[in-house]
Amino acid sequence: MDTTEIGLHTGDARGVFDVTDRLAEFVAGRGDGLLSVFVPHATAGIAIIETGAGSDLDLLDRVDAVLPRRDAEYRHRHGAPGHGADHVLPAFVAPSITIPVVDGTMTLGVWQSVVLVDPNESNPSRRIRLTFLAA
Amino acid sequence: MDTTEIGLHTGDARGVFDVTDRLAEFVAGRGDGLLSVFVPHATAGIAIIETGAGSDLDLLDRVDAVLPRRDAEYRHRHGAPGHGADHVLPAFVAPSITIPVVDGTMTLGVWQSVVLVDPNESNPSRRIRLTFLAA
Amino acid sequence: MDTTEIGLHTGDARGVFDVTDRLAEFVAGRGDGLLSVFVPHATAGIAIIETGAGSDLDLLDRVDAVLPRRDAEYRHRHGAPGHGADHVLPAFVAPSITIPVVDGTMTLGVWQSVVLVDPNESNPSRRIRLTFLAA
Numbered sequence: 556m557d558t559t560e561i562g563l564h565t566g567d568a569r570g571v572f573d574v575t576d577r578l579a580e581f582v583a584g585r586g587d588g589l590l591s592v593f594v595p596h597a598t599a600g601i602a603i604i605e606t607g608a609g610s611d612l613d614l615l616d617r618v619d620a621v622l623p624r625r626d627a628e629y630r631h632r633h634g635a636p637g638h639g640a641d642h643v644l645p646a647f648v649a650p651s652i653t654i655p656v657v658d659g660t661m662t663l664g665v666w667q668s669v670v671l672v673d674p675n676e677s678n679p680s681r682r683i684r685l686t687f688l689a690a
Numbered sequence: 691m692d693t694t695e696i697g698l699h700t701g702d703a704r705g706v707f708d709v710t711d712r713l714a715e716f717v718a719g720r721g722d723g724l725l726s727v728f729v730p731h732a733t734a735g736i737a738i739i740e741t742g743a744g745s746d747l748d749l750l751d752r753v754d755a756v757l758p759r760r761d762a763e764y765r766h767r768h769g770a771p772g773h774g775a776d777h778v779l780p781a782f783v784a785p786s787i788t789i790p791v792v793d794g795t796m797t798l799g800v801w802q803s804v805v806l807v808d809p810n811e812s813n814p815s816r817r818i819r820l821t822f823l824a825a
Numbered sequence: 826m827d828t829t830e831i832g833l834h835t836g837d838a839r840g841v842f843d844v845t846d847r848l849a850e851f852v853a854g855r856g857d858g859l860l861s862v863f864v865p866h867a868t869a870g871i872a873i874i875e876t877g878a879g880s881d882l883d884l885l886d887r888v889d890a891v892l893p894r895r896d897a898e899y900r901h902r903h904g905a906p907g908h909g910a911d912h913v914l915p916a917f918v919a920p921s922i923t924i925p926v927v928d929g930t931m932t933l934g935v936w937q938s939v940v941l942v943d944p945n946e947s948n949p950s951r952r953i954r955l956t957f958l959a960a
Contacts, residue, residue, distance in 0.1 A: 556858065557960065558932075587691030587693070589724075591923055593923075593932060597936035604777060610765070610766045629883045630882055630883055631875075631880045639880070642874060642878070645872060646942065647891075649873065649922060651922050653726055655821045657691065662693075662728060662730060667730065684925055690692065724859075724861055737915060737916040745913060748900055748909055748913050751898070752917075756917075782917055790954055797863060797865060797954050799864075799866050807916065825827065825958060
């Protein structure tokens with residue numbers, strides 16, 4: 556199958572990381588089909604938002620409001636603070652999304668970018684699996 | 691590839707728009723496969739809920755609770771009030787969903803409808819990309 | 826098409842049910858492709874989280890915080906308490922997810938399990954549609 560894993564250095568910061576260019580590179584020349592983007596981690600998700608205008612940090616703020624980083628409120632707590640919250644994240648921001656590809660280009664709207672949502676500062680590197688299913 | 695964009699007039703109201711019939715029409719006669727529903731907009735999402743019993747408006751209420759329309763809480767603010775909130779929406783209500791199709795019919799449950807979630811009153815028309823990948 | 830529905834006894838409890846083994850069994854021997862997991866119910870969703878360390882119950886807590894079970898806040902209310910909340914759940918925890926399969930094995934990360942999120946105690950049995958699209 557036409558599948559690969561890419562690596563991403565996220566360092567020790569919590570963040571929203573734009574991976575659009577990496578995906579565009581993967582589908583270039585591949586014709587028509589569906590791109591599956593899948594994160595094999597339990598404390599990260601994939602989203603499609605506008606980047607560059609502040610929404611990436613707004614997103615982290617709202618994630619923290621929905622999943623407060625008060626460890627006492629979670630059963631799953633160990634390691635870095637916020638670990639319990641991070642483990643609920645993928646239920647709300649899923650680790651899988653599918654994007655149509657036409658003639659080697661994702662059919663993203665003008666303002667759409669694909670981002671890794673990674674509120675967990677304990678994992679300095681992440682992987683993303685890209686799979687292309689030809690039409 | 692078997693793909694098309696449909697247009698939707700959403701007017702100047704915030705809303706949840708049922709597009710099930712449009713999708714059913716697209717897959718009719720297409721046999722078995724997967725339907726990808728993708729919204730190329732940065733302030734809208736796709737959901738599958740029951741419509742007609744109030745849940746569509748309940749959904750908007752809960753979106754507003756999770757993403758309060760108080761512009762001062764967002765970095766991304768310009769244009770219509772609530773713009774910052776609208777730009778975070780797709781992280782929680784993703785713009786992409788995949789639905790199995792068997793013999794030209796989506797395998798939706800009895801109470802499931804596919805809706806465009808569009809809290810943004812500034813875009814009077816929206817597009818949705820439908821892609822069918824045959825089995 | 827390579828598709829089937831599996832049944833799940835969820836009883837009268839609200840819960841998060843691990844279905845990873847059922848999915849693994851379905852894709853075993855099927856080679857490379859994409860697995861579509863689709864829940865044909867209007868009050869349940871699918872998520873990928875770590876199970877066994879408390880995050881499943883943490884998830885239900887956070888769902889209840891985002892979708893409070895105070896019926897007076899919902900238009901859609903009848904039947905068991907919390908029905909209105911349950912009907913909004915699928916907008917936030919979608920009933921559809923896609924997982925890559927390589928050589929008959931899902932490409933899940935070490936800590937990822939696939940769960941049915943079912944906050945509705947009124948449905949003692951649930952169905953999940955599994956569809957495999959070969960690469």
